Amino acid sequence: MRSETSIHTSANREIGVGQFVVVDDALVSDSDIRTNFFVRAADCGLSRAQAIVDNLCEMNPDVHGRAIAQAPAEFIRQSGPESELLDSASLVLACAQPETVVQALAARCWGANIPMIAVANAGFIAEIRTAVREHTIVESHASGRPDLRVMAPFTALREFADSIDLDALDSTDLAHVPLVVLLIKAVDRWAAANNTKPSGLSLAQIAEIAVLLRQMAPTPGEENFEEAANATNANCTDYEIPDEVKAILDDAAAKTIDAQTSNFWLLVNALRRYLESEYAQGMLPHSGAIPDMKADTASYVSLQRIYKQKAESDKRQLRCHLHEVLHDAALPTDHVSSEQLDAFCKNASKLRLIRTHSLTQDIGESSVAQDLQAEGALSHYALFRAADKFAAKHGRCPGIADTETSMDELCKQDTQELLAMAHDLVSAWQVDEEISSDLAAEFVRSGFMELHNMSAVAGGVVAQEAIKLITCQYVPHNGICIIDTANNLMVSC
Structure with missing residues (x-):
């Protein structure tokens, strides 16, 4: 768990899981103590994975944590009981990992249909990629109009509506007739008056039913009749399966x-x-x-x-x-x-x-590039992928000094190379996109470091997505999420 974002994710996710495993080969450093809330000064020099697990578990004693002091790349390659943990996981989370590790994890998770989330940060910008071959949701909590069956009342509902004679009720009783009954009565009266079947109604015809309902009210503005009139658009259309x-x-x-x-x-x-x-x-x-x-x-x-x-x-x-x-x-x-x-x-x-696209699949093979461009986030995505190529070529992230070159000169050189790589990628995806040199410079200037406040934001988002995937409730974002807090941008494609 090299990344502060992963810590915030785990902290937010703690209440929603039964057990978790942290894979990290590093030891707790002075830098970790200064920036990581879940390690203490006494942990310096100890296994970072174990320190994080111990401190996270204090938040919820019912959650079981396990630490594996091993490099993620090595953990993926090995075989045996330890490796089998990966195949039995409900979710795999990769934070601040080299793209080679992300790709290896993605291929393995895809084959086993295990949801995977990969997270990367660059200063005030974060990228969250979700990959799952198939994710089915029953309790999606999706919004939708009430299913009252006004236009096709089932037998018991029809009998209930027919049992109420509006003409025989006084004004007090009329004021308490449920809108369902009023809607059914109004539709019946409209159909009889127009000598037609109430199906396939136009907006104008539905508006006529709303007017009729207001005319049926014992006094103008009667609450239940107004309620029914306002509900005509949602309930006086033919039944359709979403x-x-x-x-x-x-x-x-x-x-x-x-x-x-x-x-x-x-x-x-x-x-x-x-x-x-x-x-x-x-x-x-x-x-x-x-x-x-x-x-x-x-x-x-x-x-x-x-x-x-x-x-x-x-x-x-x-x-x-x-x-x-x-x-x-x-x-x-x-x-x-x-x-x-x-x-x-x-x-x-x-x-x-x-069903998302695999992280091993080039987005040029799908409509994702066009979707990202439409939302104004393709440049961000291209720069993250270009940074992966840059790191593979140079063994360092853009903006991280490894020579005596001055920082100003280094940032200038890295920005030019990163921008060229990003343009090559966009060209390969066959999308016409002009990537801002200022945005590329911001990526380089960040040195792909994780800011505490940005890690908290990204960690909260990832935790919510993780819980959705684990519990199969609510609808997770479908593929790629870009967060740019400097430009007030959050896009999900």
């Missing part, structure tokens, strides 16, 4: 299963069968959740019960299809736990799949 979920359902991995198929893809295959059934009517299992709304307690509780019962019914149907899938894959019916099925059904509309 594009991200469609892509997962259409993925090749969702169509072919066997005994080695992961539980996620077994569930997706079952979901495909569910959607093909007459029962589903082309709609995903309902989560059972409804938003807060203006309503009396009895009506809201009844509505909650109706949606929860719908969710349970959908889950039972999906479970039947899952059992078929497990049978076809020669797997026992309890291979997928009830808890996994519950989470999958509740989040069926928020499933996510991430």
Whole structure:
């Protein structure tokens, strides 16, 4: 753990992991004591990996840490029990490592489908690269509109809405009718008045329904009617499966299963069968959740019960299809736990799949270069890669003196060479990008040193990404993240 960023990452990540391993062959130096919060003066001359592990573990006694006093490059090359730790890891983090080490780690992690994060700093600029061959997320916590099924009410919801006669209610009772019922009533009245089926509505037609809702209100500005009118755009459109979920359902991995198929893809295959059934009517299992709304307690509780019962019914149907899938894959019916099925059904509309490019792959082979350019971060990325080439050629980072040359002259020479290397890379990626000489000079001036405040920022970002990858919750950034605090820039591509 040579890098201060890695220390801040571990400190932020401490509460989210069960165990961690630090690989570092260095001894604690005076410089470490001055800049590294997780080593003490008494640790000087001792294994830096062990000192860091001991001090990090004090933050959370339930987390187990292990130190391996070995150079990362040597650790990767060796075989045996120590090396097997790498193959069983949930995540590999490489901070301030030579590109040869990063590439070797990347190839190994890619083959084992282990997520990897590589971090590099250059003064006020940081680069975070994430590589994972396949990362599936059930609990993505993605935002989305409520699934109220207004345009296609299921039987129990239709019966509940029909049981309420708005014309028979006084103004007090009307003020407590839930917006779901009001929306269904308004859509029905609009369709009857226009002698048409309420599907494929245009924005103008939806606006007419909103006007109708306000006309239905017992008094102007009645809260629940206003709430319903404001909800028409979100709820009066035909049901659609989110594009991200469609892509997962259409993925090749969702169509072919066997005994080695992961539980996620077994569930997706079952979901495909569910959607093909007459029962589903082309709609995903309902989560059972409804938003807060203006309503009396009895009506809201009844509505909650109706949606929860719908969710349970959908889950039972999906479970039947899952059992078929497990049978076809020669797997026992309890291979997928009830808890996994519950989470999958509740989040069926928020499933996510991430496949990044490998760190061993040149970005010129993908659209990443164009994406970075569009976000104004291609120059930063090119300079980081040019610095890797510079270090491989000279055995030092740009801006680090190893001769009697004056610093001013050294920085000038290194800036020119780094800039030329970066332009060669951009040309190879077939992207038209003019890299600022000032930005290249800033890279060189930094000497690729880690500033404490920048390390804290980057470490916090990396820790959050690490927890997302380990827990398979929330959506991590998809590939490359550039942070330039001097220019108030943070880009993720």
